[in-house]
Amino acid sequence: MHIEPNCMFTGGQGAVNLDIVLHERDGSTVVVTQNAYSCPDSIQTTEQTESIEFRITSVGAIAWGISLRADDSGDGSLVGDAPDIIWAPGELDQWWQVLTLGPPSFQGNLGPGDFVDVFAFNITEENGSYVRVDTIGDSAASYRLLTLNQETGDVENSTDGSMMIVPPGTHALVIEIGDTNQTVEYHFSLPYNGPYEPEGGEYLDLSYRAKNFYIFAGIFLLSPLLLVIWWNRGAIFSGAPLASDIEEHERRRLRRLRERLAEALAEETVDESEVEYALRQMGDSPWRAVVQDWGEPLLRHMTEQIEICVWRISEGDATLLLGIRVADEPWELAAMRVHAPEGAKVGIAAVSPSRLFQGDEIFLDKMPADSKMFLSLTLEGNPSSLGFQLSGLVGGQPLAAVPNRVLDWSD
Template sequence: MILAISCTLIGVNAQSEEKIEMFSYSINTTGPVWLEYNCQQTACQGMELIVNNSGLIHKNSDPHTVEWEGMVEGNISWQLLVEEDISEELIEFDSIISNEVWSEKRDLPDIVPSPSEQEDFEEIETFSQCQMNRCQSNDFEAEGVFFTGALESLNDKDAIRIVGNEGDVLLLPNFRSSSEMEIEIWMRNDEIKERIESLNSGHDTEYFFEYPEGELWLRVIASVETEYSTYEFKIVRYDANRESLDLRELTNPWTHGDALAFNDTYHGHISASDTEGDSILIELGSKMEIKPICHFSNDFMMDIIIHEINSIEIKYLENISSCPEIINSTYLTNSIEFRIKSNITQPWSIKINTDSYGDGKNIGDAPDFIWQPGTRDGRWELVDSEMGEYSGNLGIQDYIDIFAFEITHENGSKVYFNDTEGEVSFKILVLNQTSGAIINSTDQSEIIVPQGIHAIRIEKNNSSSDIVNYRFRAPEIREYQIENRELEDLSRLFTNFYIIAGVMFLTPMIIVIWWNRNTIFKGDKNNIQIEQHELIMLNRLKDRIVKKIDKEIILSSLHQLGDSPWDSVIQEWGKPTLRHMTENLEICLWKISNLDILLGIKINRHAWNLAAIRIYSSEGELVRIDTITPEKIFQEDEIYLDSLKPKSNIFLKIALKNKPTNMNFQISGMVNGEPVAASSNKTVDWEEE
């Protein structure tokens, strides 16, 4: 259809000098056309519509409304004339113009054919592919078909078949006509035909309905007596068998492969007869806070399922009738599923937003532990120098992020950080490729790393719960060349040094033996008796604590341990699993069982205020505390100790919820008004202890 528009203010001819041409149009089309101009004030004097339909001139004058309608085959042009004092803003234009492709070419049947009739009836194919994320927002306006027709009298009616299949969802967004009409929705199959619904002209709200069993017909009838009336309706069909991205019917639960991309809006349509419903699976990351945006036109029921690593499903919410404002994913989450059901045919759309997409290039929080050998998956992002800059943050209860990098050269490579930013520490961890153990590490200085996949550890510089942002580029990796040089044995040059060093190392031992000669060779009965008495008492206390007897007895035993000499406790309990000493404190940790530990803290000269200790695992699952005796305030892996008096000992029995991979601790607090923190410089493999 070609449309030429002009708007001029020139005289039409000498016979109508008092009028001006306000609008002038010319189009080429085939089918029914209706034109109407309305005056928006009391009257528009001199308003006249002149229509030229393939050489036939039609004129219509009226101060309120002028209109024309009829069948067009070829070119039609028209002019609107008004008096000079009438402005364009006072004139309202409305029209129905055939689009040539979908219009009434010949008179349609007056009624929906009976079930027995089998003819080549005219039909409309109105399939739309705008489901899921296959269309942009502006594509939705162009989908479907506009059909134009005309009723030549009150007795004339038009019926037309709509192509489709049972279960398809159809949309009738509007129905317009030059005079009052109705559009009826009919079902026809091999046995019966019946009317399903009826809508009046002027209908401009979206009406969704389901394709029936058999055939779908639309029938247009006049509501008032008229000689000729033009109508137009839009119809859209959403194929139930081509809903998903793999062009199948959406299933519930999801069976369409990988999760959909995170940052997109997904559209669908559910029919009342679809008892299983629809579902969509969208990718999601670890420990994310998301805000779902859901749109439904009617009542619905929905389940939200969190999908975790190793195909574990968690029912987050069930049978809800509105979208939650916030959803928090677990630390093992890799996707989220929305399962939808409804007894009403309607459209739906779902999108999820977040204020923080996560760490690195992936969505979600980076893990805070190192993978076990052979188990690294997409949670541990493999940084790549070609991917540019990486960024992330460490927030509340988030102290560590772990990334991975790969060395491909068989002789290893020299690795170092060249571009980092943030109040965090960056460490390169060299891993044993068989056991997964950390065999070497460095901060931002250069280190030689063997072939394989190794770890980057990013950690807060303090135990603050404030959010700390960081950024970095992938470590610089340079090839390491091994120099092939012959080695010479020069040990003969150091013989005299070995003799002198041996004498120096043995001399202190000889002095100690001389000072303790009476105890060693003659014996000191009093000291032995005191030591034996202490050991007997401490042995009883140890039995009470280890055997998990009455809580009050354990509590009393721990208090007695605190009053006992520190060195005697260590002698009875044996070598601590973890031990850390500074000028002002000493911390010892003993492993009672895989899920029970004894923690001892000795304070020397200065008191500690606002003290807290964190027991954590640098690899594997987060340490989770179950109970503490005596009772202390704790959260996850952190214990609040409050004030610790000088020259005092405190012992805690700690029960864990889970078995850690390894164990470490960090203590912080205020000493003499200054913040102080200390952590063990050794990590113990818990399974080997």
Template structure:
């Protein structure tokens, strides 16, 4: 046979079948009626699904054939039919179409049919004739097809016929070394056998004499040989049709970029769920390296995993690929797949490696457990990039609806906003679904990477470059929160044009003069009434300053006198003096007490230190708070060099332990003075003031050391 033809499609028998109550006789009902509208091979088998189907009958009416047979268990007919033939299945009452099973070989428009008798035997090595060959190849990649590709384009259905019990058909299968050929869906008489042969110029070898005992058979295309199938039967029936399906996995186009799948993956970017959640391919026994697929799996993500294979000898190995290209092996010892894969914050992809000792097919499918953030199989990062964003930060497309979720242990999601307008873009937040989250549009300095401006959703101008969008949990921990939003694009920012204006202020000169006189008149009256006080003001200020200085000097003398006493110090006098210092002007204290041995002034705190009463080693500390309250304030004395000193006393009384004094709360703009008695010699001491400002920890540490 040199060629094959595709015959006209016949409607499936179920479309023309009917369970009809009216029978051919009073005792029988018609279960199936079908008209055959093509010329060619036909095989039909009816088996009873019950213990017995009384009166089960098959009738074939053709131009040259009128066949009828009755059997309560199994009916079968095989042969050639002409267009216009009819088939009828009937039975006694009490039997329905659900009680029988149908198998048949029927030509449709996609079938390849034996048009001429095929050779009986595998040709000898010297025969170089151009024999009939079935050539097919899967046009899909890793089991994933374009929508317009039909199943019949991936495989070939062949229908042949054995003319008599001595007829045999030998068919060459096209392919290349390493290809996997799957033979399946064999229909025909129970006596039908399929042999597998290898043939080359040196000879031919019988590989298997009874293929397809059940299910599918997987054959590796041999090296330096041709692959042949030989169909025969030991049945004594004549004109016996058969059918089988041939699928070829072409190893030369197995990978997405061409060529055979390799281990490790070297076929470009990782596959994504946008390509497919499902992948399949075939491995030949001779492929010792095996296959691998690289699937994009981002950080902090959970996916379910299902791995199946055509045999029990396949081994699945699983590796997490990190952003720094390191690899973590999470394979199970038994070579099976786990039910779930959990990635960490550094995961970039998962690589599946498959090995086998027997030719067969593997299937791998992924399924997300958590909802996707912005359509990516990855949890959005909780922090912003340091220098430049990479693929871990998903870019938000302006004017596009974005959905995501904060799972039970997730508090923050950070997305990338990329602005391409040279003058910047005007954007604002459209919260499509109200959620228990806070949204923040963040403008990032493109040079320093620092945050320079934010918006809670109102219109903001973002300059050219990369910026961030922050989503933060507002609800309690443990609750999963879904969010949906859209960043609306209002166009490129346009600087307002400054027009030339005409100065018309001269028209209001007289008005301004009149209003000026009216406003200044009350001031002149007040100045006239208080002229004496204004003239004598300088003398009054001088008197006040002199009185304040004398007061501070008396406080200093009183404090020094008490501290120089070896015994019987009056703590009340010391505390009163320190309290009066706290109520005195800060600048006046510095003028009277002299230059401090240590000064530290910041926006939040001022610290000054004086040595007093040398014989007792006393240190006077003045502390002035800025425009914020200091809560849980404390002063710590540390000793970077020399011996460690000891705090022996503090006035006014404060709790102190070792080298730390606890001051409790300092109100804004308040000041306190404390006296610290220190024992020890030959040491350098430093100060560190700490506390909470607006709920945030803050510390002030003068960089100057006091030599003690």
């Protein structure tokens, strides 16, 4: 800042030797004048100047007087500019003015090269106080109230000068403007708004008294989930789809395929291309969806290697739908035999899609792992019951899958 000193010494010129020294915050000094007879017309302090020292020496007794006039009134009650940084923990000193909460107002200015002023204020109430900034007059300056961690100095909360609860300790008020070439004055106060009073009294943690109840309630509430997981363990642990995974459009498609298959086989002249199309489309659909659409099979056989299902396509008809689902190992040289344990001999009249067959046996050849196939079988003969036997090579070893019951075919 710019200071104009006015010095008066008795004894005439040369009666005194005058040194003027600026003391900086970092402990260094700046010599303004040395061995002078009088004060200079002006003194220009630096941004780090804390105090000005006048050293007067004389050879005899003299009277002297010094007065100082600054070109501005300073920020707040400080002589000069307020700091533009927040103090480090434990290093708050006279460099920062500590504002008082209450009626007193404070003034200052910001301008070119001086965009930020920082003030401190103390909160002594045990539970903290309500603090806000009350601006006086119009100003382009903005205000920020900052609550500081008293150990680390970190900012824990802030407002734009509006009301906030500030805990005990020393906290900061920051006043700032944008980059401007204009001088902006500010005028404000920090009214005392009373201590913060927490609602309620002390609370006791009695949760330990209900520990056994919490354990019982947790098990009781989770038991339905455990039951659902058990019901759907196949879908969860082996990746099988849930019933809800089968979309409605898939249901409609399978229903339409079933109807088309039944209609095609009911014609006097069977349209083989229509039958094959329906069966191949069913083979591309999820196995579970087909089983749900066709309903409970007349015969079902499940092992780790294979699943076999048999449905009657339409009542009174000698045509069956045979579904085969292969597990995670392929079958080689597979063949399906349809035999009659009781009653007249049974034979195979037609197979769709086209497969080699002879008598009561169909040659299926290779069945890849994780594959599905659906065959339409038209039987001849009048057996009272039907049996099925699938045979082939699995892992190079012969294997047969024979359902443990027969299909009643008397109707």
